[in-house]
Structure formats: structure tokens, C-alpha cells
Amino acid sequence: MSTxxxxxxxxxxxxxxxxxxxxxxxxxxxxxxxxxxxxxxGAEANxxxxxxxxxxxxxxxxxxxxxxxxxxRIGRALHCEIRPSTFHRKNYFYPDMxxxxxxxxxxxxxxxxxxxxLASERRIGIERAHxxxxxxxxxxxxxxxxxxxxxxxxxxxxxxGVPLVEIVSRPDLRGADEARAYVAExxxxxxxxxxxxxxxxxxxxxxxxxxxxxxxxxxxFGTRCEVKNLNSLRSLGRAIEHEADRQxxxxxxxxxxxxxxxxxxxAEGRTSSMRSKxxxxxxxxFPEPDLVPLVPDEDFIAEATAGLALMPAARRKRLAALxxxxxxxxxxxxxxxxxxxxxxxxxxxxxxxxxxxxADARLALARSANEAAQSPERARELDAxxxxxxxxxxxxxKLSATQAKTVLAELLEHGGEPxxxxxxxxxxxxxxxxxxxxLDEVIAANRGAWERYVGGDEKVAQLLVGxxxxxxxxxxxxxxxxxxxxxxxx
Amino acid sequence: xxxxxxxxxxxxxxxxARLELSPEESERFAGQLSTILEHVEVVRxxxxxxxxxxxxALDLRNVLRxxxxxxxxxxxxxLAAAPDAEDGRFKVxxxxxxxx
Numbered sequence: 001m002s003t004x005x006x007x008x009x010x011x012x013x014x015x016x017x018x019x020x021x022x023x024x025x026x027x028x029x030x031x032x033x034x035x036x037x038x039x040x041x042g043a044e045a046n047x048x049x050x051x052x053x054x055x056x057x058x059x060x061x062x063x064x065x066x067x068x069x070x071x072x073r074i075g076r077a078l079h080c081e082i083r084p085s086t087f088h089r090k091n092y093f094y095p096d097m098x099x100x101x102x103x104x105x106x107x108x109x110x111x112x113x114x115x116x117x118l119a120s121e122r123r124i125g126i127e128r129a130h131x132x133x134x135x136x137x138x139x140x141x142x143x144x145x146x147x148x149x150x151x152x153x154x155x156x157x158x159x160x161g162v163p164l165v166e167i168v169s170r171p172d173l174r175g176a177d178e179a180r181a182y183v184a185e186x187x188x189x190x191x192x193x194x195x196x197x198x199x200x201x202x203x204x205x206x207x208x209x210x211x212x213x214x215x216x217x218x219x220x221f222g223t224r225c226e227v228k229n230l231n232s233l234r235s236l237g238r239a240i241e242h243e244a245d246r247q248x249x250x251x252x253x254x255x256x257x258x259x260x261x262x263x264x265x266x267a268e269g270r271t272s273s274m275r276s277k278x279x280x281x282x283x284x285x286f287p288e289p290d291l292v293p294l295v296p297d298e299d300f301i302a303e304a305t306a307g308l309a310l311m312p313a314a315r316r317k318r319l320a321a322l323x324x325x326x327x328x329x330x331x332x333x334x335x336x337x338x339x340x341x342x343x344x345x346x347x348x349x350x351x352x353x354x355x356x357x358x359a360d361a362r363l364a365l366a367r368s369a370n371e372a373a374q375s376p377e378r379a380r381e382l383d384a385x386x387x388x389x390x391x392x393x394x395x396x397x398k399l400s401a402t403q404a405k406t407v408l409a410e411l412l413e414h415g416g417e418p419x420x421x422x423x424x425x426x427x428x429x430x431x432x433x434x435x436x437x438x439l440d441e442v443i444a445a446n447r448g449a450w451e452r453y454v455g456g457d458e459k460v461a462q463l464l465v466g467x468x469x470x471x472x473x474x475x476x477x478x479x480x481x482x483x484x485x486x487x488x489x490x
Numbered sequence: 491x492x493x494x495x496x497x498x499x500x501x502x503x504x505x506x507a508r509l510e511l512s513p514e515e516s517e518r519f520a521g522q523l524s525t526i527l528e529h530v531e532v533v534r535x536x537x538x539x540x541x542x543x544x545x546x547a548l549d550l551r552n553v554l555r556x557x558x559x560x561x562x563x564x565x566x567x568x569l570a571a572a573p574d575a576e577d578g579r580f581k582v583x584x585x586x587x588x589x590x
Contacts, residue, residue: 029557036560045578046565054568066557086545093508095582108545139579154579282506292550300552 017244018221019179020171020210023186024164025196026134026203027070033133033163034061034103041202045156053161055099060290067163068110068294069304070195071131074165075111076305077193078126084295085110085130087288095155096135104132104166106285110294116169116189117313118181119340125170134162159203165195171210171221176240180233183207188312188344200232207236211243213251222247223257227271229264239264243271315343319351319365326361335362338369345376353384359391367391371408378412386411390418400477403427427475435468435476435484442467443488454489461485495524 029039035052051059075082088106109130115123137159142151167186173179187205190196197204212224227243230236242264247257262271296304310318319339323331331339342348347368354364364387372379372387390411394404399422410421443450446467453460461482468481497516500523504511511519565578574581 031557031559036555036558037562038559044565046568046580048562049568050560050562054563062553062555064557065554068554091506095580138582140584141576152584153582154576155582156579284506287545289547292546292548292553295551 012245012248014216015213015244015248016216016218017175017240018171018212018214018224019173019175019240020224021167021169021173021179021182022208022210022226023167023169023183024134024206024208025074025167025190026205027067027163027165028194028196029064029066029070029163031064032161033064033067033131034161035059037158037161039162041199041204043158046158048158049160053098054157055097061103061288063291063294064163067131068296070163070193071110071129071165072296072301072304073193073308074129074167074190074195075114076301076308077189077311078111078114078116078129078167080111080114080126080129082111082296082301082305084108084293086293087131087291088285089288090132090283090285092283095153096138097160098136098157102133102135103288103291105130111165116182116185118178118185119312119316119336119343120178120181122172122178124172124182127168127170129165129167132164132166134159134164136160171212171224176237176244179209179240180237183233183236184344185312192309192311194309203231206231209236209240209243211240211247212257213244213247222251223259225257225259225271226261227264228261228274229266231266235264235266238266238269239271242269246271312343315348316340319343319348322352322355322361323365326355335365338365341369341373345373345379347372347376347379350379350382350384350387354388354391357385357388359388360395363391363395364388367394367404367408371405372412374409375412382412386418393418393422397477397480397483398422399427400475402474403477432484435472435481438468438471438476439481439484439488442471453485495520495527 026039031037032039032048032053035050037048037050037053040048052061072082085105086108087103089101090104090106091101093100109128111129112127114126114129116126117123136155136157139154139156141154169182173182183205187196187198187200190205191198199205207230209227209230210224211227212222214220214222225243225247227239230239243262250257261274263274264271316339319342320331320336323335323339342351342365345368350372351361351364351368355361367387367390368379372382390399390404390408393399393407394401399407403422403425406425407418407421407427410416410425411418442464446464449460449463453464464485465478465481468476468485469478497513497520500516500520501511504516504519569575569578569580572580
């Protein structure tokens with residue numbers, strides 16, 4: 001290893017980044033987890049509170065059935081085992097919970113042991129996905145909004161008691177890119193299962209990352225740090241990179257990593273230690289006496305998880321199968337990328353329907369992943385038969401690729417029928433007769449080339465096709481022109 | 491769980507609960523808490539092989555409510571119960587940096 005290169009970039013290659021993620025997902029219920037206050041983002045401060053979520057004496061929590069159903073849907077979508085569960089009090093002194101504890105699931109969570117499959121087909125283990133209540137929102141006043149030098153804090157309890165499911169992954173992720181892919185995939189799953197609106201910018205999904213590094217090839221885990229305050233995929237990626245760099249620098253200079261919670265500062269682009277008092281980690285969990293065990297029977301689970309939409313991984317497999325069936329071989333990497341894009345944008349139903357109507361699978365995929373992807377909302381509204389008709393015009397050579405793309409853009413913008421749109425754009429002019437006329441002109445103008453072509457020189461074919469394309473300003477179909485030339489030669 | 495609870499352990503638990511104990515109190519409670527733990531130890535010696543674990547004193551399961559809105563409290567009433575309020579929110583002392 002060279003020593004004069006930048007130390008970070010050079011040494012980084014010797015280390016493997018190991019990441020486990022804890023994702024908090026706010027459930028899309030009407031009311032909070034234990035009371036009938038609205039679960040709604042953006043209301044005026046402290047207008048969605050009641051004795052239960054304020055923890056007033058004498059109030060009792062009652063579990064929201066819908067929250068339990070959504071939690072089970074998440075569990076099913078993540079291939080978890082759905083189990084009998086209990087609730088605990090997690091005690092701490094921090095004014096974001098008026099009760100001084102948060103009700104959570106501890107040693108008996110509702111969902112355990114699942115996995116999430118990435119587009120790369122790597123399976124990331126899910127340790128558990130448990131139910132808990134969200135905390136209130138604190139704002140630090142004075143000292144530039146930083147918690148350590150704030151004069152005082154203001155608290156809004158509208159969010160206190162909002163139902164959450166915390167999804168804990170195994171430390172199976174390797175690096176920032178994979179961590180981002182995991183959260184993006186999880187977000188799609190949560191939205192598809194109806195559990196969440198997936199709005200990261202509104203805090204519907206919040207991510208904490210457990211980051212450690214180890215020498216490449218090592219099987220043992222290094223000491224991890226938990227990084228908090230990751231509010232976007234971008235923050236997540238940057239924070240993991242930064243934290244891994246910090247740990248590598250520490251280890252290479254002979255130091256050691258101390259297990260602790262660190263706060264990501266987006267503006268400064270670095271993490272800093274959050275708590276120094278180890279007592280803060282002792283939450284003195286004990287069973288919540290006000291809530292009885294949750295023991296869903298088979299019927300309850302079946303009812304709650306009925307009608308789950310196809311998850312992204314299954315949708316990708318469905319498209320891959322279509323392409324494999326058409327090609328007679330497994331999909332190549334370029335096609336896998338197109339499949340991921342199409343599923344991401346929710347255009348897979350369109351592709352499947354168009355192929356069902358006889359469209360070419362590869363072409364349907366390509367036009368969806370590239371052109372239709374430019375305006376996915378409209379593409380999702382596109383009638384599959386219209387899309388199939390367009391693809392048919394292209395694969396039979398009636399429209400060139402360039403023309404087909406333009407017609408598609410037009411269809412997405414203004415609607416209509418492919419043939420009619422093509423005619424309006426003047427693409428119909430290139431009928432066989434018209435092409436024949438252009439061929440006459442090109443042959444006359446390129447006599448020498450034509451003679452060589454007739455004499456069997458295949459290399460000039462491209463030149464002649466090019467001339468035809470030029471004469472038609474790209475409106476001719478390359479394959480059709482080549483075929484017409486070959487036919488002329490006889 | 492054998493042996494006496496130490497004064498340090500008592501002080502630690504007291505810190506977690508934000509209780510201020512004098513050294514004498516820590517000593518005294520160490521003795522009293524040890525007695526309680528000894529009694530738990532006696533109960534632990536019972537053979538519970540055929541007794542299923544209990545997670546709740548009530549023989550109830552799946553107490554659930556429908557996901558339906560109920561009226562909230564009026565903000566004036568909520569904040570009137572707070573020691574201090576500002577801008578429609580509870581005003582609390584700065585949080586971290588406190589002496590534990």
C-alpha cells in the first residue's frame with residue numbers, strides 16, 4: 001500500500017463497512033396507538049393531545065386495532081414470523097414523552113426473523129419489527145438551535161403516541177450504497193403494504209444506522225456506533241461514509257472505537273458524540289401493566305394480511321420471467337437495471353399488460369425504463385393497448401426507434417392513438433412507395449457505392465443506409481431500409 | 491442472585507430514577523433492598539417446571555379499540571396545566587448537559 005496517496009482513500013480499501021439499520025415507520029392510521037387523538041402531520045402544536053398521550057394520572061392506554069393490523073402486514077411483507085407479543089415501558093428522563101417512558105415491545109415483539117430482498121437479489125436479514133409509540137417533538141431555543149447550548153426547549157406532543165413499527169435489520173449491509181438501496185426498497189414495501197405514506201421529509205420514515213468497520217476478509221464484527229438524525233437517503237449515505245472514515249482513521253492510528261450514540265450534523269457533514277453518561281442506556285424496561293398480551297390467532301392474522309399487494313421483489317421477478325420467456329435465457333444485467341427502474345416507477349403493470357397483448361417484452365421494458373420513465377405519472381395512466389399498439393408499430397418496422405420514442409412522448413403528453421399520432425407527425429409518409437422513391441434518388445447520387453454493393457461489398461450497405469436516413473431526416477427505419485436495399489440488389 | 495447489594499449499586503439505581511440519596515441513605519436502602527432480593531430468591535427456588543410464564547396479572551388478551559377519532563383536549567386547558575408554556579408549546583429546561 002502506497003503511503004504518499006491520500007490516507008483515507010487508500011486505506012479504505014482494506015476495510016469493510018458493516019451496517020445494520022433501525023428504521024422507524026409511522027403507521028398510516030387515523031388515530032394514535034393508544035388513544036383516539038388524530039395521527040396527522042402538520043397540525044398546530046399541542047392540538048392533538050388527550051389525557052392518555054399526555055400521561056395524565058388515571059388515564060389508560062387501549063391498543064389501536066388498525067395499528068396491529070398494519071404491523072402484521074409489515075411482518076408478512078418482510079417474511080417475518082408473526083408471534084404473540086407484549087408491551088414494556090422504556091423509562092428515560094427526556095421531556096419528549098410526558099409520561100417519562102415510551103411504551104414499546106421488548107423481549108416479545110410481534111414480528112421476528114424475516115428478510116428483505118434487494119434488486120441485487122441479496123437478502124438482508126430482518127431481526128424484528130415491533131410496535132411502539134412515537135415521541136413528541138422538541139425544539140431547542142437559543143444557542144443557534146443546538147441541543148447542548150440551548151437556553152430551553154419547547155415541546156409539541158402532537159406526535160407523542162403516534163403508532164410506529166421499528167424495523168431492525170441484521171448487520172448484513174455492506175456500505176453506504178447498499179444501506180441506501182435497503183431503505184429505498186423498505187420504503188416501497190411499506191407503501192405497497194399500505195402501512196405508511198413513506199414520506200421521509202415529513203418524518204414518516206426515520207433511520208438510525210449502526211456502523212462498524214473490520215479488516216477486509218475478517219469474519220468478526222468491529223465495535224459499532226449508532227448514528228442518529230438521518231432524515232434522507234442522502235444523509236444516510238453521507239453519514240455512513242463519514243462514520244466509517246472516522247473509525248478507520250481511529251483504528252489505523254492505533255486507537256479504538258468506543259461504542260456510543262453519535263449525532264449526524266448534515267450542515268457540517270460529520271458525526272459527533274451524543275451522550276457520555278452510560279447510565280442513559282439503562283432504560284429499566286419492565287412489563288406495561290396497563291396493556292394485556294397481544295395474541296393474534298390464525299384468523300386475525302389472515303384477515304389483517306389479506307390482500308397484500310405484490311412486493312417489489314416479486315414484481316421484479318415477474319418482469320424477469322417475462323423477458324426470460326421471450327429471450328429463452330435469463331435477463332442480462334442491463335435488463336435487470338431496467339427492470340428495477342420500471343418496478344421503482346410503478347410501470348410494471350403496464351409492461352406486463354402490454355406483453356400480454358402481444359408486445360415484445362424487451363422493447364416494452366426498454367421504452368418503459370427509458371422514455372415512459374420521463375413522465376411516470378402519465379405513463380401509469382397510459383392504456384396498455386395503446387402502449388402495445390405503439391410497440392407493435394416499432395417492432396414491425398412501421399416506425400423507427402426515434403419515431404416511436406417521439407410518438408410515445410406525444411401519447412403521454414396529449415393522449416391519442418399511436419397510428420393517428422404517427423400520421424399527424426408525418427411519419428406515415430415513409431410508406432414503401434415513398435421509401436422506394438428515396439432509394440432511387442440515393443442510388444442515382446451514389447452510383448459507385450451502389451455498384452460495389454451489388455458486387456457483394458457488404459461494407460457499403462451502411463453508407464447507403466446512412467444516406468437514406470439523411471435524405472429522410474431520420475424518419476426511415478434503418479432495418480427496413482437495409483432490407484429494401486437488399487431486395488433491390490436481388 | 492447471591493450477596494448483598496452494595497451502596498454503589500443503590501446509588502446507581504437512584505441516579506437512574508433521579509433520586510438524591512445521602513451516603514447514609516444509600517447504606518440503609520442497600521440493606522433493605524437486599525432483604526427484598528433475598529425474598530425473591532426464596533420464591534425462585536420453587537419448582538415452576540409445569541407453570542407457564544405469566545406476562546400479565548389479568549387473564550385477558552387482545553384488548554383492542556377501533557381506529558376512530560375521539561375529541562382531543564383544548565390547547566388552553568392543556569397548556570394551563572404546564573409549569574410554563576411558550577408559542578403554544580410546553581417550555582422545559584435545557585435537556586442535555588444536566589448533572590446526573
